[in-house]
Amino acid sequence: MNEIPILTLTIFLPLIGVLFLTLIKGQPNFVYKTSGYVAMLTSGITFFASILILLNFNYSNPDFQFTEQHDWIFNFVNYKVGVDGISLTFVLLTTFIIPICILATINSIKNRLREFLIALLLMETMMIGVFCSLDLFIFYLFFEAGLIPMFLIIGIWGGKRRVYSAFKFFLYTLLGSVFMLISIICIYYDAGTLDVEKLLNIQINLDYQKYLWLGFFASFAVKTPMWPVHTWLPDAHVEAPTSGSVILAAILLKMAGYGFIRFSLGLFPDASVYFAPMIFILSIIAIIYTSLVALVQKDMKKLIAYSSVAHMGFVTIGIFVFNKEGIEGSIFQMVSHGIISSALFLCVGVIYDRMHTREISEYGGIVNIMPKYSIMFMIFILGSLGLPGTSGFIGEILILIGSFKFNYWIAFFAAIGVILSACYSLWLYRRVVFGVIKNTKINNLKDINKNEYLILIPLLVMTLVLGFYPSLVLDLISSSVDKLTNNMMDYTKTSDLFK
């Protein structure tokens, strides 16, 4: 396998699909149909390629595997990619979600489908790239370039306030990224290299680390999103078309979590220890604050968006307690949230396509007309509130156990979020699904069709499988996380906070 550059192939396969998409000519109807097939096929092959990587992956090796390196711009920038257990998990999440997104898009987008699919495949390349980059410069390239297709998806195919939301999204994330770029440039001047593997072994002095850490933090905090820079997310979700929301929630947000683990913890361990308390405070505020806000939302998507912020609050807590339970829990929570929140947005999409409203009060009594849909929706709601047996539980409980070991106050407050998540999730479900039908339009709805089944079933299966057999992910990340926590242990020992 070592001869074939499989990682590069996986990254750029979607681009080949994009190429084919641009070449399609003919009747609009023909274009519409073929582009769907091409996109499905491309993303399918990409998924297959990532599975190949998994099959050849050495679970016990904590270092980067499948590394490839090529000089790119005058020795200044290397094209260097590679995966360890942590990055591979996210690559798999990406290649798993994208085909589902494409299916959902084909089902619901009627105008300019081809362009939409091009944007989606471009995103896929960028996102896989982010998770595989072992050079800060190309990491930054992929990280930023991913913004543009998302900006277009919201701005072109979005709802009424799409332009406002698209710009809000763009400005927020761009502003954060500028600081990260400055940090990256500083690192280059200081260390003379942007090669992540080399940088991981270089010690930067603490004061300097702090500034660099803050630079990265600015970007990741916006993307996570952490309180108080979260307000772009509800707007972006509400205006984005369903598959846009799915990508946003499932993968774009995870780039930040991944960034925290790979770069903040990896490159700036001292500063991470130094700033950990700040992260805890912001995360706890995020969990409780956004849960309360979610409770009073009138728009389904907004509610789920706010719940995303709360769930990501758990993730940031887990990462910065620096122990194995916490970090593995965070990664697991990201995967689980990727699956469950995607499914929730798709569930909202299903009824939105039929009713063209996301207002909760317009619904009620759907279970009478759409029983199968109601069962699906129920399972994902339960996953979202972290019921044992779903993937949501494993992530939350590991993070809570990890943070409790570290400091019980954190776990105590975070666990209040678990109660609140039950409140807003069940309250949403009750208003939408149960009760008597008040809106006569609901009587004419049809239960989910085969395509929608095809979209939701894989997510359903993953939610339950990961709930009952989380080792699927935990084994994959175990050795890499071990290495990371062992490394962190040297730093946490020197800090008073961690005694």
Add this chain to the structure above:
Amino acid sequence: MAYLIIFLPLIGFLISGIFGKKLGDFFSQIITSSLVLISTIISCLYLYLFINGSEVLNLVIFKWISIGNINLNWSIYIDSLTAVMLVVVNLISFLVHVYSIEYMRHDPNKPRFMSYLSLFTFAMLMLITSDNFLQLFFGWEGVGLASYLLIGFWFKKPSANTAAIKAFIVNRIGDFGLAIGIFLIYKYTGSLVFSDVFELIPSLVEKKINFLGTNGSVVTYICVFLFIGAMGKSAQLFLHTWLPDAMEGPTPVSALIHAATMVTAGVFLVARCSPIYEFSEFSQNIIIFIGASTAFFAATIALVQNDIKKIIAYSTCSQLGYMFFAAGVGAYHIAIFHLFTHAFFKALLFLCAGSVIHSLHGEQDIRKMGSIYKNIPFTYCFMFIGTLAITGFPFFSGFYSKDAILEAVYFSNNNMAGYATVLGVITAFLTSIYSWRLIYKTFHGQYRNQVHELNKVKESSKVILIPLFILTIGALFSGFLFKDIFIGIDHQEFWKSSIFFKEVFNLKHPPLWFLLLTPVSGILLIFGSYFLYVKNEKILEGLKQINKPFYDFLLNKWYFDELYNFLFTKPIKIIGNFLWFKGDIKIIDGYGPNGFAKIIKIISDRAVLFQSGYLYHYAFVILIGLTILLTYLIL
């Protein structure tokens, strides 16, 4: 075989849940019931084996979570304690399955109902057969889910939906405590497997920690937080508010989940964790206090309620209180014994109430019943026996277990035991009064229903009466048959390591007056209540008028719901809205992106003024700029 016990209900749930529509009502009912029947038979076999001294059985199904020190499996762990619970859960569940076939006859969603019942059974079995705290937590929340689904089964009723959510959320608050307890255990013992944890607990007794701003022993904190979980599930004082509301669900559900099995999970947890509780006197005090208070408090409310199911619900609450204070004085085996007998007579009472409601076409208000004992003689007979059992009439099942509890607290050295003894005896009186009130108001006196004619009230069919009959046998004999095994002198032989006693637990013989106190008063109250509730209702009316505020206080359930609404429900919504409009929209967006945009707009508006298009304006600006530049360079 052990696998079958657990997985047959799961299979029933899946078959009936997924293929229910295709199988049809009849087949899904038959399949789910017969699968649970097989489970029941095997469970009885296990109990028999354990009575004859079988060894503990621990099977690993497959790996669940493994990180660091956490190595947890999906497991089946059966010891004496589990074996008793297995019989209770499976037997009652089977009877309720059968009963539901008739009770839900007119419901369009029968397969869904049966599948939920089986799901509940599965989750409950996972809870009791766990060998670690996390699988227990899985079952714990799983039964909560099943309870949520079943309370809200009639999803068109808004009250049922609200009750379902309330049940889930109040339980979540309890689960929060349980989770904190589990975290504490993991932090200080490094394991979540029962056997490892229990081994390490004695070494932690001396360890003091500072937790949430208070100082205390680790073991005490663990116990208290685990107990908060138990309070939620078992509807103890402060976290009890969901149980009466849960009566919105179909009656078979109330019998199975909210009387016989799920609500007793808290007692099971305390008994299972006896190796921890035995080392914390402080938490034992708390358990006794909460248990005794709940027993008394719930009984006072039951006195004045008018909904037949709510009376029995409060009675359940009260009986659970008994079990808890028994466990609190270290008589775990007696608590479990009461759990065992209570399962029979309480399920019997509920299912009889269901039969009454069925016969009266859905009427639940006892003020609209009366004089129907001739129309439904079998139900009347069964319910009468159930009432005799709960009031502790000599030689019925409740007599053995309840008296054993009172004797245990009477002899306990614990400083809260006196409180429990007094309240326990008072509650026993109250129990007799409200139970007989229920019987007399329902079956005797004037027929007070305006809607349905008396001669149209018909006895339920055999499918309902047969489960009732089996439960009646249980209510009659379960105490007598099992008392020697469960709480006799040789009880250690049976419980072995499943229940831990710090000191050998021996029941002494209390003085005669104490022994006779409850049975005699129980018998007297049969007639006393008849006198008050059937013959001379005016006396009570007079009492009500005189003590109106007190009566309202009881009728409104000590105003707990109103208090919680005022303290939590309303403020949370207000805070949520406040954070959304003031926090997110006004402050963060207002000063953040929107404010930024505004500032840029203002600046650019000002800048626009410069671009007036007049040449002399530009020339003027250039001149000023040049002057400044020159000045700067020169200076």
